[in-house]
Amino acid sequence: MDRSNYWRANLRVVAVCLTIWFVVSFGCGVLWVDWLNTIEIRGVKLGFWFAQQGSIYVFLGLIVYYVVRMNAMDREHGVDED
Amino acid sequence: MSLTTMSYLVVGASFALYIGIALWSRARSTGDFYIAGKGVGPIANGMATAADWMSAASFISMAGLIAFLGYDGSVYLMGWTGGYVLLALLLAPYLRKFGKFTVPEFIGERYYSQTARVVAVICLIFISFTYVAGQMRGVGIVFSRFLSVDIETGLIVGMAVVFFYAVLGGMKGITYTQVAQYCVLIFAYTVPAVFISLQVTGVALPQLAFGGTVTDGLSLLQKLDAVVTELGFTAYTDGSKSTIDVFFITAALMVGTAGLPHVLVRFFTVPRVRDARASAGWALLFIAILYTTAPAVAALARYNLTETIQHGVVGEVSANLEYAQRPDWFKTWEGTGLLVFDDKNGDGRIQYYNDRNTEFAVRAESFGWRGNELTVDQDIMVLANPEIAGLPDWVIALVAAGAVAAALSTAAGLLLVISAAVSHDVLKGVLMPNISERAELRAGRVSAAAAILLAGYLGYDPPGFVAQVVAFAFGLAAASLFPVILLGIFSTRLNREGAIAGMITGLVFTLGYIIYFKGVFVAPMAENVAANWWFGISPEGIGAFGMLLNLAVATVVSRLTAPPPPHVVELVQRIRVPRDAPRGTVQST
Numbered sequence: 001m002d003r004s005n006y007w008r009a010n011l012r013v014v015a016v017c018l019t020i021w022f023v024v025s026f027g028c029g030v031l032w033v034d035w036l037n038t039i040e041i042r043g044v045k046l047g048f049w050f051a052q053q054g055s056i057y058v059f060l061g062l063i064v065y066y067v068v069r070m071n072a073m074d075r076e077h078g079v080d081e082d
Numbered sequence: 083m084s085l086t087t088m089s090y091l092v093v094g095a096s097f098a099l100y101i102g103i104a105l106w107s108r109a110r111s112t113g114d115f116y117i118a119g120k121g122v123g124p125i126a127n128g129m130a131t132a133a134d135w136m137s138a139a140s141f142i143s144m145a146g147l148i149a150f151l152g153y154d155g156s157v158y159l160m161g162w163t164g165g166y167v168l169l170a171l172l173l174a175p176y177l178r179k180f181g182k183f184t185v186p187e188f189i190g191e192r193y194y195s196q197t198a199r200v201v202a203v204i205c206l207i208f209i210s211f212t213y214v215a216g217q218m219r220g221v222g223i224v225f226s227r228f229l230s231v232d233i234e235t236g237l238i239v240g241m242a243v244v245f246f247y248a249v250l251g252g253m254k255g256i257t258y259t260q261v262a263q264y265c266v267l268i269f270a271y272t273v274p275a276v277f278i279s280l281q282v283t284g285v286a287l288p289q290l291a292f293g294g295t296v297t298d299g300l301s302l303l304q305k306l307d308a309v310v311t312e313l314g315f316t317a318y319t320d321g322s323k324s325t326i327d328v329f330f331i332t333a334a335l336m337v338g339t340a341g342l343p344h345v346l347v348r349f350f351t352v353p354r355v356r357d358a359r360a361s362a363g364w365a366l367l368f369i370a371i372l373y374t375t376a377p378a379v380a381a382l383a384r385y386n387l388t389e390t391i392q393h394g395v396v397g398e399v400s401a402n403l404e405y406a407q408r409p410d411w412f413k414t415w416e417g418t419g420l421l422v423f424d425d426k427n428g429d430g431r432i433q434y435y436n437d438r439n440t441e442f443a444v445r446a447e448s449f450g451w452r453g454n455e456l457t458v459d460q461d462i463m464v465l466a467n468p469e470i471a472g473l474p475d476w477v478i479a480l481v482a483a484g485a486v487a488a489a490l491s492t493a494a495g496l497l498l499v500i501s502a503a504v505s506h507d508v509l510k511g512v513l514m515p516n517i518s519e520r521a522e523l524r525a526g527r528v529s530a531a532a533a534i535l536l537a538g539y540l541g542y543d544p545p546g547f548v549a550q551v552v553a554f555a556f557g558l559a560a561a562s563l564f565p566v567i568l569l570g571i572f573s574t575r576l577n578r579e580g581a582i583a584g585m586i587t588g589l590v591f592t593l594g595y596i597i598y599f600k601g602v603f604v605a606p607m608a609e610n611v612a613a614n615w616w617f618g619i620s621p622e623g624i625g626a627f628g629m630l631l632n633l634a635v636a637t638v639v640s641r642l643t644a645p646p647p648p649h650v651v652e653l654v655q656r657i658r659v660p661r662d663a664p665r666g667t668v669q670s671t
Contacts, residue, residue: 007658014171021167025160025336030329033153037319042293043301048319051156052148052377053289056163056370063170063363070175071356079661081354 006077013069017062024050024058085475089228092479093486096266097243100490103262104247104255112523115252116183116502117350122257124357128364130260131348133267133491135162135339135365136372137213138220141267141488146460148380149387152310153321155380157328161335161556163366163373168340170362174349176571178358179657183350184499185343185563186507192570194650195578196512201585203503205562206343210496211540213342213555214533217493218541221486227418227465228482234542240490241538248494248501248534249527253351256494263487268371270484273477274468275375278382281471288378296385306385312396313388313435314442318381323620324612330623337629338556341564344495347502355660383463386470391434391456397449402431411469420459427452497537501530554596557625561588565632571658574651576636579643584636592628596621 028036029051036047074080109115122130140162148155180188186206190199218237225236247255275288283294283302296305307317316322323331339345348365349358390409394401405423415421423432427450434456437443465485468477505526510517517525562585569576569584599610599621608614610621619627645651656662 003655003659010658017167017171021164025164025332026329029156029160030325030332043295043304044292045303045319048153048156048303049292051153052159053292053374055160056374059163059167060363060366060370062167063359063366066171067356067359067363070359074356074660079659081356081660 002077003079006073006079009073009077010070013066013073017066021059021062025055029055083475085478086228086230088475089479089482092476093229093483096262096483096487099262100243100259101246103258104251107251107254107258109250109252109254109523112183112506112519112526114254115523115526116498116506117347118252118254118257120181120351120353122351122353124352124360125364126257126261127348127352127357127361129264129368130257131345131361131365132368132372133260133264133487134256134348134495135342135345135492136267136369136488137492138217138485138489140372140376141271141485142220142224142461142464145376145379145383146463148377149384149463150458150460151321152316152318152384154323154328155377156321157323157331157335159373159377161332162339163369164332164336165339166362166366166369168336169345169349170359170366172568173340173346173571174358174362175355175660176657177346177567178349178352179355179660181350183506184502185346185567186503187511189563189566189570189581190507190511192650192653193566193576193578193581194647195582198566198578198582198585199507199511201582202563202566203507205558205585205589206503207500209555209559209563210343210500211537214493214496214500214537215540217489217496218537220489221493222541223461224465224482224485224489228479237538237542240486240493241534244490244494244497245531245534248497249530252526252530253347253498256491256498257351259494260491263491264368266480266487267484267491268368270480270487271372271464272375274471274473274481275379275382277473277477278386278467278471279378282382282385288375288382291378291382302381302385306381306388309385309388309392313392314439314446315436318384324618326618327612327615327620327623330619330626332623334557334560334623334625334629337560337564338558338625341559341562341567342555343503343559343563344492344499346567347499348495379464379467383467383470387458387463388434390470391432397445399429399431402433404431406430408432409470411466414469415462415466418462420462422457424455424457426455432456493537497530497533500533501526504529504533554592554600554621554625557592557596557622557628558589560625561592561628561632565629565636569633569636571654573637573640574654575640575645577640577643577646580636580638580640583639584632587635588628588632591631592625595624595628 033047033051037045039046113119144158177188186199186202189202190196221240222233222236225231226233247259276286279288279291280286283291283296285291285294292303293301296302303319307319311317352358352361391403392401432455433451435446435454437454468481505522509525510522566581566585598607600606612618
């Protein structure tokens with residue numbers, strides 16, 4: 001049944017996005033911050049940058065990817081609203 | 083023209099704009115009043131969500147908070163933006179597909195239970211009221227600083243403006259005023275930031291200021307680390323909170339953001355499921371403009387402040403600012419009591435350092451310093467920014483209008499979900515199911531008006547606990563509403579018993595932990611220090627633990643009791659897909 005195929009595909013997209021979401025914020029920004037801080041780019045410690053700015057850019061990229069991917073998937077499965 | 087006159091003009095003009103929008107967008111039906119007739123486009127909804135979400139705390143307090151916390155301030159930056167990923171991926175599209183008016187209505191129908199709906203209303207009202215009191219207070223403070231009126235007068239004017247467009251326009255009026263408020267607040271936030279960034283680092287884009295060169299070839303962050311550690315403070319890029327606490331606070335703020343009713347309801351107002359997804363993206367873009375500027379503002383403000391007070395080698399007498407030579411902005415803010423100088427060693431110069439650092443205290447003693455002499459309220463860092471940078475009066479007036487816009491837009495959104503919970507969930511949903519639409523609309527307006535009066539009172543006379551618990555609204559939202567909405571969509575097995583048990587456990591546990599350490603209504607039962615916390619998690623972060631507890635209890639109780647009836651399983655299946663019947667099949671309903 002197509003409705004459950006669609007749902008499973010959706011769950012896969014969500015799982016991939018949330019893994020990245022977790023890695024950039026809780027990973028790079030919190031758990032591995034001291035290790036990443038040993039790397040400095042243009043006078044900015046990498047871990048600190050992820051915690052204060054980098055993670056936000058990635059969050060934005062994730063939502064954009066999700067929106068584009070889901071809109072395409074809606075059409076593939078014939079469940080789009082148009 | 084004086085600054086006060088200029089502020090009156092700019093703030094007055096912004097109010098005229100909001101009232102004009104309210105008159106143009108009057109609500110004519112309950113659909114208009116609760117969810118703007120589902121007619122809001124994704125970009126407009128993104129802006130409205132951004133204004134709805136960014137409160138007086140985001141605009142006025144956050145950068146100042148980060149300025150003094152350094153790395154530890156990252157919890158607010160990640161926490162208050164990361165929640166939008168959860169909203170976009172896990173909640174917004176499905177709640178839009180559900181397509182009714184309120185969050186408790188979803189919980190009531192999904193868990194086929196009036197009790198669940200009422201428990202959700204209680205959680206919602208508690209979260210929203212603690213939050214709204216802080217907003218009204220913010221309006222009062224801005225009025226008293228920039229328009230030279232009492233906090234009370236400022237409050238009354240703010241209440242009157244919100245009253246006008248929330249009661250008249252409902253969600254429709256709020257949405258379009260929030261779009262205007264977003265434009266005012268983002269302009270007011272970024273303009274001074276660009277100027278200050280240019281002055282200090284030579285980089286126009288505040289987002290790149292961290293790496294901008296300050297002096298001796300050092301970047302802003304390197305220089306700042308050096309300057310503050312010399313005065314005994316923790317390095318700016320280092321934190322003093324434990325890793326587990328930073329982890330849990332970030333999680334509580336993220337999940338709490340996704341569970342705030344006034345944010346969730348914004349996704350009910352768009353025409354289609356795909357618009358709900360897109361508006362979460364637009365909302366985060368509009369929020370990110372402020373949230374990526376804020377850490378730069380924080381670092382720049384901390385640097386400016388420290389360099390102003392300590393302008394030479396630490397220990398040399400002439401390196402500390404003479405009180406008589408203090409700049410004008412210093413005098414202005416002393417007048418508000420938010421900046422206080424206490425000449426402990428009587429040398430007529432200001433010493434600003436970390437006197438709780440015992441190692442450094444020995445050195446300070448040898449300089450003849452007798453303790454830190456400057457107390458800075460975090461709230462002035464953003465408000466004083468344009469004055470510190472020497473920007474023209476119209477920019478200062480604009481910052482005042484921006485702060486008021488941030489506070490009013492959030493207050494209006496909160497008041498509306500409170501009134502919708504009263505008129506739609508309690509009155510129509512439980513007490514008077516046969517109420518006519520006209521009567522319900524009138525009830526919605528009356529409860530909005532009553533909520534404004536109560537919020538104004540709480541802002542005027544905040545019971546001691548309000549200020550303390552504002553930050554905890556997130557923990558409560560994370561522990562009570564978020565898990566049952568999430569499982570309501572992603573599990574077909576979760577039933578009424580599980581949801582009610584989960585919500586109550588999450589709410590009671592989180593509230594209990596906060597009261598235990600913070601003492602709301604009663605005296606704290608234990609000292610609020612890391613040694614006493616469970617697993618080292620502070621009350622600010624405990625909401626994330628409460629959420630896990632809620633998920634666990636809800637799942638276990640559901641397994642032990644009867645599964646939900648077939649029509650509920652069908653409801654869940656239906657909200658998971660944007661279109662009811664796939665293309666090419668016969669529509670059955």
